[in-house]
Amino acid sequence: MNVDQLVRRTLQEQAAEHVRAPGDLADRVLRTRRHRRTARGLAGGAVAVAAVVATAVTVTVSDPRGVQATPASETRTADVEAHPDQSPPRELIAAGNAAVSGFYTGRTVKEDDGDELFLRRYHLLDQKTGGYAPADEKWAWVDVAPGLRTAAVLEGELPASRIGLLDLMTGRVTRWITVERPVAAVTWSPDGRRLVATAYSRNPDRLIDRPDDHPANGPRQHSSRTGFYVIDAATGDVGPFRALPRSEPDTWGAPLGVSRTDLVWGRDGTVLYAEKSDGTRDWYTPDGEKTRTPAGERYAGASRAGLSPDGAYAAADGDVNGSPVVDARTGKKVATVPGMQPLAWADGKRLIALGCDPKKCGGRNEFRTQLLLVTVGSGKAVPLSGFRKGAEGGAGRWVPMVTGR
Amino acid sequence: MDAESQERFREFVESRSSALLRTAVLLCGGDRHAAEDQLQNALVKVADRWRGIDDPEAYARQVLYRQQISRWRLKWPRREVAVAEPPERASDGEQGAAELRVLMRGALARLTPRQRTVLVLRYFEDLPEADVARVLGCSVGTVRSTTHRSLARLRRLAPELAALAPAAARPAAPSRDISPVEVRP
Numbered sequence: 063m064n065v066d067q068l069v070r071r072t073l074q075e076q077a078a079e080h081v082r083a084p085g086d087l088a089d090r091v092l093r094t095r096r097h098r099r100t101a102r103g104l105a106g107g108a109v110a111v112a113a114v115v116a117t118a119v120t121v122t123v124s125d126p127r128g129v130q131a132t133p134a135s136e137t138r139t140a141d142v143e144a145h146p147d148q149s150p151p152r153e154l155i156a157a158g159n160a161a162v163s164g165f166y167t168g169r170t171v172k173e174d175d176g177d178e179l180f181l182r183r184y185h186l187l188d189q190k191t192g193g194y195a196p197a198d199e200k201w202a203w204v205d206v207a208p209g210l211r212t213a214a215v216l217e218g219e220l221p222a223s224r225i226g227l228l229d230l231m232t233g234r235v236t237r238w239i240t241v242e243r244p245v246a247a248v249t250w251s252p253d254g255r256r257l258v259a260t261a262y263s264r265n266p267d268r269l270i271d272r273p274d275d276h277p278a279n280g281p282r283q284h285s286s287r288t289g290f291y292v293i294d295a296a297t298g299d300v301g302p303f304r305a306l307p308r309s310e311p312d313t314w315g316a317p318l319g320v321s322r323t324d325l326v327w328g329r330d331g332t333v334l335y336a337e338k339s340d341g342t343r344d345w346y347t348p349d350g351e352k353t354r355t356p357a358g359e360r361y362a363g364a365s366r367a368g369l370s371p372d373g374a375y376a377a378a379d380g381d382v383n384g385s386p387v388v389d390a391r392t393g394k395k396v397a398t399v400p401g402m403q404p405l406a407w408a409d410g411k412r413l414i415a416l417g418c419d420p421k422k423c424g425g426r427n428e429f430r431t432q433l434l435l436v437t438v439g440s441g442k443a444v445p446l447s448g449f450r451k452g453a454e455g456g457a458g459r460w461v462p463m464v465t466g467r
Numbered sequence: 468m469d470a471e472s473q474e475r476f477r478e479f480v481e482s483r484s485s486a487l488l489r490t491a492v493l494l495c496g497g498d499r500h501a502a503e504d505q506l507q508n509a510l511v512k513v514a515d516r517w518r519g520i521d522d523p524e525a526y527a528r529q530v531l532y533r534q535q536i537s538r539w540r541l542k543w544p545r546r547e548v549a550v551a552e553p554p555e556r557a558s559d560g561e562q563g564a565a566e567l568r569v570l571m572r573g574a575l576a577r578l579t580p581r582q583r584t585v586l587v588l589r590y591f592e593d594l595p596e597a598d599v600a601r602v603l604g605c606s607v608g609t610v611r612s613t614t615h616r617s618l619a620r621l622r623r624l625a626p627e628l629a630a631l632a633p634a635a636a637r638p639a640a641p642s643r644d645i646s647p648v649e650v651r652p
Contacts, residue, residue: 065618065628066590071564072571073493073591081492081499083484083506088477091510092468235593240489297482 078223078240133231134192135161135210135467142435142444149432149448150185150460154192156467157435157446158408159371163187163206163213163465164194176271178281179219185460186213189230202267203247206230207295208254208466214295220246220265225257227295239298241291247324250295251331252466257293258325258334258348261303262286266322283321290325290334292348304350306336328359329369335359361393367404367413375438377404377413385415387438399436400443406464412437414464419445433462472517480510483524490528493587494535496576505531532588532602536581567627574624582617589614 084090135154143156155162164186171179184197184204189211197204202218211230216222221244226235245259246266264270269281289305325334325346333356335343345353359376362368367377369390376390377399384398401417408414416431433446450459468476484506491502491509509530513523520526575583588599589610599610622628 065621068567068571068628069575069586069618069621070590072568072575073587075568076497076572077489077493077591079489081485081489083480083488084503087484087507087510088480091480091507091514092473092476094507095511095514238592240486298486299482 074223074240078242080242133189133211135187135189138192142446144435144444144446145448146432146445147448149450150194151433151447151462152193154187154194155433155446155462157414157444158412159466160406160408160414160464161187161210161467162194162414162433162447162462163210164197164204165460165462166204167460176281178269178271179265180267180269181218182267186228187230188233201228204228204463205247205249206463206465207250208252210465210467212236212254212295214248214250214257216245216248220244220267221262222246225259225293227298237298239293239300241300243288243291243303245291247322248293249324249326251327252329253331255295256327256331257295258327259291259293260324260336261288261290263288269321285321285323287323289350301348304346304348306346306350328356329373330356330358358390361388361390365404367406367415370407370410372410374410377407379403382418384417387413397438399438400441401434401436402431404436405433405462406466408435411439414446415443416450416462417443418449419443468514468517476514476517476523479513479523483527484510487524487527487531490587490591491531493591494531494580494584496578496580496583497572498576505534508534529602532584533604535584536603570625570627571621574621574628577624578617578620582613582620585610585613586617 135156138154138156140156141158143154143161145151145153145155150165150167151162164184166182166184168180168182171181173179182202182204183199184201185194186197186204186206187193187210188195197215200217201215202220202222203216204213206213213228213230215226215228215235217224217226223241223244225239225241225245225248227237227239228234229236241259241261243261244263246262248257248259250257264284264286266284266286270284271281287306289303291303292301293299294301323336323338325336327334328345332348333353334346334348336346337343343355343359345355345359347353358369358373362376362378365377365379365385369376373390375387375396376393378386378388380386380398380402382402384400385402385404386395387397387399388395399413399415400419401413401415403416404413405416406414413436415434415436417434417436418430418432419434430449432449435444435446436442447462487509488502488506491506492499495501495505506527509527512530513520513527516526517523575586578586584603585599588594588602589596594602596607596610596614600607603610
């Protein structure tokens with residue numbers, strides 16, 4: 063560690079400490095102000111100096127960076143923005159109400175002490191150009207808000223003690239939100255007003271090699287999730303910490319896939335869920351109380367797309383033969399759409415999915431996948447991107463992030 | 468200020484003052500009382516210009532930074548900051564890192580307000596040098612030299628930090644800036 067890194071860590075740690083402003087601060091300010099206004103005639107010189115400073119500040123604040131423009135996603139509003147020749151995509155991909163807000167590539171770094179660290183390298187939509195550009199390498203976690211104007215970011219190595227709100231027009235962090243317990247995931251609510259941040263005591267993307275373990279055993283997953291916060295995005299107010307019981311074996315040797323058990327919002331934004339290693343979900347209220355699976359979500363399974371915007375259909379993960387779409391009330395299958403992995407609903411009938419265009423490979427190729435736009439009740443698929451290279455989880459394989467536009 | 472503005476101002480103070488106070492505590496080197504004074508002064512200015520400002524929080528932060536470094540600030544009586552006794556020796560590993568941060572906190576408290584403000588803007592708010600210069604109303608060269616001198620002073624104040632690599636030896640540091648050119652998402 064060098065001295066500037068230590069300064070950074072020290073300041074972050076100090077800022078995360080529980081500091082509360084006095085409850086009567088607004089009253090004190092208003093009283094002081096009245097008092098100063100009364101005394102103004104006696105202290106004209108001092109007031110004049112303050113006014114000069116304040117005027118200069120106002121100019122800077124009202125136009126801090128001279129950015130006044132329309133986001134690219136709001137000028138490219140065609141129903142389908144497809145680039146089937148691009149992999150990874152270079153220009154905005156969108157369909158209906160959903161757009162690709164960015165993508166990441168993952169890689170695993172083996173460290174000298176035997177640990178293995180999974181790292182994401184993000185590319186995000188640049189709202190000035192409408193293209194995807196590499197994000198700062200220090201972002202270890204990114205989630206883009208519906209509307210594609212802001213992203214919530216976390217600095218590596220996770221977990222992080224503050225959450226940044228990144229302006230996708232300027233590429234700058236407009237607000238830092240500090241949290242007392244470090245978090246390793248942050249996700250927007252469907253209406254873009256709230257965030258849920260999942261707290262961990264260790265980096266869930268780090269496989270840890272135990273020194274006392276048999277040398278033949280590789281580094282292992284661990285369970286270190288401690289709870290979550292719900293945060294008001296407009297004010298940056300962090301709600302109370304909601305502790306969660308460790309969902310799986312709380313020591314070593316837990317099976318694959320349990321290190322990361324992030325909280326995610328359900329479709330209507332009133333409840334939260336965490337996916338378990340067996341693909342089922344635990345549901346919680348924003349107060350941290352365990353709750354029943356909402357009736358509408360019962361058949362959504364572990365698919366990322368989940369319920370359609372009107373709640374009528376649920377899309378489930380499929381296989382090379384396609385993905386089932388079921389009636390959300392009864393669970394009865396209503397259609398099979400091309401694509402193995404539905405990612406998001408573009409509207410009430412169409413889905414953005416990962417799969418292989420049936421025209422190119424009969425849809426039957428597990429590894430050769432691209433972004434597709436598929437329609438319930440139709441076997442057709444519109445390619446939105448080029449084919450992804452590499453194996454799932456392998457270097458160079460880009461993973462799309464789909465967000466409401 | 469009419470009743471409605473006062474109500475909105477109260478709401479703003481209630482929702483944002485704790486976050487602003489955290490920044491003020493950093494700027495004041497951990498001195499909670501000085502930080503409250505600074506915040507109260509900044510909020511008075513926010514209230515004075517309430518109708519004319521779009522983003523009261525950004526405005527309050529700018530006032531905090533500027534009043535911290537302005538010349539008349541230096542005429543105010545300085546307070547002695549209570550700092551935890553540094554440990555005798557930093558050990559390896561997590562404990563060592565925590566001890567280094569305690570040392571660093573003490574050293575930060577002994578910088579001048581101007582030096583500390585520049586470090587907070589550079590390393591906590593993550594602003595590029597050009598933006599720090601704009602916020603503080605000085606040149607980029609001044610920001611650069613103040614940063615350099617502040618880090619050097621930190622190493623002198625806490626000799627245990629001397630073992631750390633100097634920041635200047637790592638060209639990677641500027642790349643952390645959130646500048647539109649480098650980071651554009």
